[in-house]
Amino acid sequence: MISIEQCRAARALLDWSAQRLADEARVGVATVRRYESGAAIADASMLAIEKALRAAGITFVATGETSKGGGEGVRLSTTGLR
Numbered sequence: 001m002i003s004i005e006q007c008r009a010a011r012a013l014l015d016w017s018a019q020r021l022a023d024e025a026r027v028g029v030a031t032v033r034r035y036e037s038g039a040a041i042a043d044a045s046m047l048a049i050e051k052a053l054r055a056a057g058i059t060f061v062a063t064g065e066t067s068k069g070g071g072e073g074v075r076l077s078t079t080g081l082r
Helices: 004-014 018-025 029-036 043-055
Strands: 058-061 073-076
Touching: 004 018, 004 029, 004 043, 004 058, 018 029, 018 043, 029 043, 043 058
Parallel strands: none
Antiparallel strands: 058 073
């Protein structure tokens, strides 16, 4: 699962509002806002959010994965862009 920070960073890279992410993931905007504020959401909603971000070209880097700078983060790939 992606972290709250990764979700926010991915939205920033895509220049997506919470509403746009909600629309792309087919979840309510309140769900996106709850997640990004640290509240728990259903696993299915979290997976839908992650899937929508990946479909838009986001690559997630988990803590411990090989990355030049280390730590967790996101990367915008050149494939999968809308």
